Amino acid sequence: MGEFGLIAALARWLPPGPAELVGIGDDAAVLAAPDGRVVATTDFLLEGQHFRRDWSGAADVGGKAAARSLADIAAMGAVPTALLVALAAPPDLPVSWARELAAGLAAECARAGASVAGGDTARAAAVLLAVTGLGDLAGRAPVLRSGAAPGDLVAVAGRLGHAAAGLALLSAGLKDGPMVAAHLRPQPPYDAGPEAAGLGATAMIDVSDGLLADLGHVAGASRVLIDVDSARLRPGDRLLAAARAVAGARHDDARTSGDAPAPPAGEDPGQAMAWVLAGGEDHALAATFPPGTRLPSRWAVIGQVRSGQGVVVDGRPWAHPPGWDHFAQAGPASG
Amino acid sequence: MGEFGLIAALARWLPPGPAELVGIGDDAAVLAAPDGRVVATTDFLLEGQHFRRDWSGAADVGGKAAARSLADIAAMGAVPTALLVALAAPPDLPVSWARELAAGLAAECARAGASVAGGDTARAAAVLLAVTGLGDLAGRAPVLRSGAAPGDLVAVAGRLGHAAAGLALLSAGLKDGPMVAAHLRPQPPYDAGPEAAGLGATAMIDVSDGLLADLGHVAGASRVLIDVDSARLRPGDRLLAAARAVAGARHDDARTSGDAPAPPAGEDPGQAMAWVLAGGEDHALAATFPPGTRLPSRWAVIGQVRSGQGVVVDGRPWAHPPGWDHFAQAGPASG
Numbered sequence: 001m002g003e004f005g006l007i008a009a010l011a012r013w014l015p016p017g018p019a020e021l022v023g024i025g026d027d028a029a030v031l032a033a034p035d036g037r038v039v040a041t042t043d044f045l046l047e048g049q050h051f052r053r054d055w056s057g058a059a060d061v062g063g064k065a066a067a068r069s070l071a072d073i074a075a076m077g078a079v080p081t082a083l084l085v086a087l088a089a090p091p092d093l094p095v096s097w098a099r100e101l102a103a104g105l106a107a108e109c110a111r112a113g114a115s116v117a118g119g120d121t122a123r124a125a126a127v128l129l130a131v132t133g134l135g136d137l138a139g140r141a142p143v144l145r146s147g148a149a150p151g152d153l154v155a156v157a158g159r160l161g162h163a164a165a166g167l168a169l170l171s172a173g174l175k176d177g178p179m180v181a182a183h184l185r186p187q188p189p190y191d192a193g194p195e196a197a198g199l200g201a202t203a204m205i206d207v208s209d210g211l212l213a214d215l216g217h218v219a220g221a222s223r224v225l226i227d228v229d230s231a232r233l234r235p236g237d238r239l240l241a242a243a244r245a246v247a248g249a250r251h252d253d254a255r256t257s258g259d260a261p262a263p264p265a266g267e268d269p270g271q272a273m274a275w276v277l278a279g280g281e282d283h284a285l286a287a288t289f290p291p292g293t294r295l296p297s298r299w300a301v302i303g304q305v306r307s308g309q310g311v312v313v314d315g316r317p318w319a320h321p322p323g324w325d326h327f328a329q330a331g332p333a334s335g
Numbered sequence: 336m337g338e339f340g341l342i343a344a345l346a347r348w349l350p351p352g353p354a355e356l357v358g359i360g361d362d363a364a365v366l367a368a369p370d371g372r373v374v375a376t377t378d379f380l381l382e383g384q385h386f387r388r389d390w391s392g393a394a395d396v397g398g399k400a401a402a403r404s405l406a407d408i409a410a411m412g413a414v415p416t417a418l419l420v421a422l423a424a425p426p427d428l429p430v431s432w433a434r435e436l437a438a439g440l441a442a443e444c445a446r447a448g449a450s451v452a453g454g455d456t457a458r459a460a461a462v463l464l465a466v467t468g469l470g471d472l473a474g475r476a477p478v479l480r481s482g483a484a485p486g487d488l489v490a491v492a493g494r495l496g497h498a499a500a501g502l503a504l505l506s507a508g509l510k511d512g513p514m515v516a517a518h519l520r521p522q523p524p525y526d527a528g529p530e531a532a533g534l535g536a537t538a539m540i541d542v543s544d545g546l547l548a549d550l551g552h553v554a555g556a557s558r559v560l561i562d563v564d565s566a567r568l569r570p571g572d573r574l575l576a577a578a579r580a581v582a583g584a585r586h587d588d589a590r591t592s593g594d595a596p597a598p599p600a601g602e603d604p605g606q607a608m609a610w611v612l613a614g615g616e617d618h619a620l621a622a623t624f625p626p627g628t629r630l631p632s633r634w635a636v637i638g639q640v641r642s643g644q645g646v647v648v649d650g651r652p653w654a655h656p657p658g659w660d661h662f663a664q665a666g667p668a669s670g
Binding site: 021022025026027028029030031032033034035036037038039040041042043044046049072073075076078082084085086088117118119120122123124125128130132133134135137142144145146204205206221 | 356357360361362363364365366367368369370371372373374375376377378379381384407408410411413417419420421423452453454455457458459460463465467468469470472477479480481539540541556
């Protein structure tokens with residue numbers, strides 16, 4: 001399938017959305033921007049860095065690529081309207097894989113109310129996507145990283161630590177379960193972004209690098225201290241079970257290889273808490289709100305903004321536990 | 336220089352533009368879309384396929400990456416407003432190279448009235464850019480590929496064949512001159528796009544794959560025949576000189592290697608004409624206009640739209656001359 005064949009096929013597999021005035025097939029797309037402004041972001045999803053084709057199916061890859069950009073749009077307080085997808089792939093990529101990729105892109109777009117309106121294709125040794133998301137603010141001010149003020153509440157909507165737990169399970173050779181699904185197919189709560197803007201959020205970010213790292217971006221841009229309350233972030237039963245499973249697999253590995261003393265198997269609440277605080281790629285939304293804001297139940301208050309600089313947990317700096325693998329958890333350089 | 340360092344540096348090197356309400360550094364950019372619609376396109380520029388780092392300086396790469404997307408915006412009849420740049424690069428890429436790349440992006444944006452408003456960075460084995468262009472229609476209808484009608488004039492603004500001649504010169508080991516500069520740094524006539532829309536253009540495309548190939552897209556989308564008048568496309572002296580230089584270099588090569596009979600050196604008007612008709616990447620604009628439209632001098636009438644299907648030259652199908660290298664001229668799959 002050549003380039004024009006691939007583009008024509010993708011156009012058939014990708015249903016048009018409500019914002020598409022001109023869709024795939026011309027020099028450029030034309031999209032409704034009723035607000036008179038457009039929110040725009042671009043993100044890479046690279047094979048070998050952000051996904052592995054032996055772990056992620058093509059639909060997973062499409063879903064994850066879409067989620068990364070759509071979550072950035074939501075984190076501005078905007079409603080996603082469209083994606084542009086630049087896809088580079090090996091020439092022997094099966095047509096079925098491209099079709100599943102398109103299905104994954106379309107499904108995640110549909111969750112957010114958007115559509116794939118255009119893109120580009122090229123040859124490359126590995127699969128690579130660069131996805132641009134566009135969105136509409138519906139008359140609201142964008143929610144930046146820089147507006148948090150001392151006294152504000154810090155709240156989160158969406159999952160924390162699930163994708164990191166799933167990656168750890170996959171790395172340990174364990175393939176099933178909801179945490180693995182969360183890693184392969186993040187489900188950001190897109191509509192919580194405009195909701196937060198409507199509630200008067202003073203700052204917002206999507207949790208792609210890890211809760212503390214991303215709150216650090218807010219703290220830096222807002223020149224404030226963010227104090228996270230660990231009692232509000234206790235890992236749930238499924239995260240604790242995942243931590244036990246990973247510890248068990250490492251214990252078994254170490255016993256089998258005989259290279260080193262086996263680490264203790266069993267409960268490891270520190271590992272689960274580390275996933276919550278430092279695991280990225282769930283694309284939860286973290287926002288700050290003026291004191292006294294009444295938040296819907298999906299927004300969990302997890303801390304407070306104070307005068308100062310940086311991010312602390314229970315008033316103290318937090319450090320990764322021994323054995324934390326920065327590379328595996330945080331993925332590659334990516335904005 | 337890590338990811339956040341690179342992003343911070345790029346932000347310093349890339350001046351904000353008039354459409355940027357929120358620029359580099361948040362989850363997403365916010366751009367003015369005064370028309371209530373936004374024109375959007377994404378294009379790859381890949382090392383080894385679209386450029387070679389031993390031929391193109393970093394500023395050339397930035398300029399070319401910007402030009403590909405900005406020309407697509409202009410070809411819709413829109414004014415470019417902003418770019419988002421996804422840049423993947425080897426970890427040992429010199430800082431000076433990134434700085435020059437940013438300078439090239441900024442310079443080409445400035446030619447078009449736009450700016451770089453956001454992007455992403457990642458690690459990769461080779462340099463790779465995926466550039467999204469955004470633009471504003473200022474109340475006009477977009478000029479699609481599908482509106483050409485029998486009787487319309489076909490006209491071109493900008494250069495044809497220069498980039499292809501430059502690539503042929505570089506491939507022959509000849510590095511200097513205006514054709515090489517045209518290949519390394521295309522200069523699309525961006526403002527001719529909105530101008531054509533204002534003059535009532537019925538269809539438009541940017542010449543990225545080659546004049547006949549791109550007119551073929553217009554003919555296909557409009558279900559018409561386009562008849563190009565070769566007498567209006569005679570190669571100029573500089574293209575003829577480039578054809579002589581390339582033929583001379585091939586002659587010398589063949590004599591030196593002794594592998595095959597040397598091709599004749601000297602005049603080759605067929606080669607120069609082939610560059611004009613089939614060479615891509617100058618990003619000229621080709622448009623159709625209602626009969627009788629009075630065109631400004633930079634729009635050269637080169638043919639006519641008739642009933643039928645496809646593209647002909649002087650009423651007949653045109654074939655590439657013997658020895659035409661599709662791969663070297665057309666580059667990779669790219670929309």
